[in-house]
Amino acid sequence: MDAVKVKNPAEPEFHQAAHEVAESLLLVFEQHPEYRSARVLERALEPERVLMFRVPWMNDRGEVQVNRGFRIEMNSAIGPYKGGLRFHPSVNLGILKFLAFEQVFKNSLTTLPMGGGKGGSDFDPKGKSDSEVMRFCQSFMSELYRHIGPNTDVPAGDIGVGGREIGYLFGQYKRLANEFTGILTGKGINWGGSLIRPEATGYGSVYFAREMLKTRNQDFADKVCLVSGSGNVAQYTVEKLIELGARPVTLSDSSGYIYDEVGIDAEKLNFVMELKNNRRGRISEYAEKFTSAVFTESDATLDHNPIWNHRAECAFPSATQNEINAKDAANLLSNGVTVVSEGANMPTTTEGVDLFTDAQILYGPGKAANAGGVAVSGLEMAQNSMRYSWTREEVDQRLQMIMSEIHASCVNAAERFGTPGNYVNGANIAGFLKVADAMIDQGVV
Numbered sequence: 001m002d003a004v005k006v007k008n009p010a011e012p013e014f015h016q017a018a019h020e021v022a023e024s025l026l027l028v029f030e031q032h033p034e035y036r037s038a039r040v041l042e043r044a045l046e047p048e049r050v051l052m053f054r055v056p057w058m059n060d061r062g063e064v065q066v067n068r069g070f071r072i073e074m075n076s077a078i079g080p081y082k083g084g085l086r087f088h089p090s091v092n093l094g095i096l097k098f099l100a101f102e103q104v105f106k107n108s109l110t111t112l113p114m115g116g117g118k119g120g121s122d123f124d125p126k127g128k129s130d131s132e133v134m135r136f137c138q139s140f141m142s143e144l145y146r147h148i149g150p151n152t153d154v155p156a157g158d159i160g161v162g163g164r165e166i167g168y169l170f171g172q173y174k175r176l177a178n179e180f181t182g183i184l185t186g187k188g189i190n191w192g193g194s195l196i197r198p199e200a201t202g203y204g205s206v207y208f209a210r211e212m213l214k215t216r217n218q219d220f221a222d223k224v225c226l227v228s229g230s231g232n233v234a235q236y237t238v239e240k241l242i243e244l245g246a247r248p249v250t251l252s253d254s255s256g257y258i259y260d261e262v263g264i265d266a267e268k269l270n271f272v273m274e275l276k277n278n279r280r281g282r283i284s285e286y287a288e289k290f291t292s293a294v295f296t297e298s299d300a301t302l303d304h305n306p307i308w309n310h311r312a313e314c315a316f317p318s319a320t321q322n323e324i325n326a327k328d329a330a331n332l333l334s335n336g337v338t339v340v341s342e343g344a345n346m347p348t349t350t351e352g353v354d355l356f357t358d359a360q361i362l363y364g365p366g367k368a369a370n371a372g373g374v375a376v377s378g379l380e381m382a383q384n385s386m387r388y389s390w391t392r393e394e395v396d397q398r399l400q401m402i403m404s405e406i407h408a409s410c411v412n413a414a415e416r417f418g419t420p421g422n423y424v425n426g427a428n429i430a431g432f433l434k435v436a437d438a439m440i441d442q443g444v445v
Contacts, residue, residue: 170187
């Protein structure tokens with residue numbers, strides 16, 4: 001870790017992700033020194049390729065804007081690079097390296113042949129017109145297209161990159177490369193997309209939580225659930241929770257969060273989807289529409305996030321990294337939460353993770369619990385290769401099967417290496433072993 005910090009200065013999220021994995025792998029290296037002698041972890045921590053480029057574009061006032069674009073091609077030992085593009089002002093090299101590193105093991109867990117990558121830009125689509133977003137996406141893809149391909153690197157969406165952005169990116173790739181291939185996932189259903197792809201990350205995190213609950217002979221019936229975020233992942237987490245009989249009571253965005261004690265039902269969720277997906281409004285409008293809800297504005301001076309300080313049994317952090325710190329984790333535990341399933345990537349700090357694992361609650365880390373999104377991206381790639389589309393029921397069935405297999409892999413790996421019930425160790429170890437064996441088989445490359 002000292003060497004990682006020296007080689008990657010000012011990248012705390014990457015250090016955090018690397019430390020969590022390295023800590024779990026100590027258990028492996030004790031039994032399998034061949035991984036240590038082959039320096040597999042050191043190689044896995046070094047991206048195979050880092051792309052950084054200028055993205056100039058023009059706003060609606062005719063003013064030239066300049067953003068920075070990235071693509072981290074982290075590891076291709078088990079398949080083409082696969083991972084999302086994030087458009088958000090916070091995007092920098094360290095955040096994308098942490099996401100790409102996590103993606104390697106997440107993709108390994110899905111059982112599908114996909115390597116790991118991540119990319120994006122510090123461009124903020126919020127408040128931009130469709131024309132501005134289109135011009136930015138076309139400029140971004142004008143550089144990225146030469147580095148990606150259906151058998152090389154297949155990007156997808158992430159924060160700030162939804163169906164609109166994927167459409168503009170795909171159109172520009174098709175124009176430049178003069179080919180219609182499955183170069184991006186998350187495409188529109190009429191032009192190569194897969195059914196269930198928009199829902200997959202949210203549904204998958206709930207399916208993973210359901211598998212964890214089964215180990216204690218429980219289900220979701222009448223369980224109160226806290227959900228953060230209000231984008232794609234949060235929306236479909238809430239949808240599946242309602243379907244399984246739970247009572248989701250919170251949603252959030254950067255302006256604050258709503259708490260609806262009577263529960264968010266299908267009608268309220270439809271309002272949120274219209275608000276966020278079409279009108280691109282703020283979550284505070286929910287409390288104006290439904291009197292049962294209370295809106296609490298964000299307060300950066302607080303040392304905790306009040307969304308995690310309500311009575312509940314389950315929590316689904318589905319917004320962004322490090323949204324649950326140690327105090328938040330303590331609040332969740334004291335309020336009766338026994339299940340945490342991460343829809344976002346690394347939403348819990350190291351100290352928070354330690355509290356969850358010490359309390360021996362059912363804690364599903366992001367690389368396992370939110371792998372449903374990239375799993376269905378892999379299924380979309382398969383359908384594109386076959387020039388064929390599966391039905392909604394077929395894709396959902398495959399998603400449920402994959403999440404069940406991921407859960408079983410985590411449980412088995414944790415038990416095999418002496419930490420039964422520890423899903424963090426289980427996910428890190430199970431994801432690593434498949435990649436490590438492939439890297440050794442392919443020599444020092």
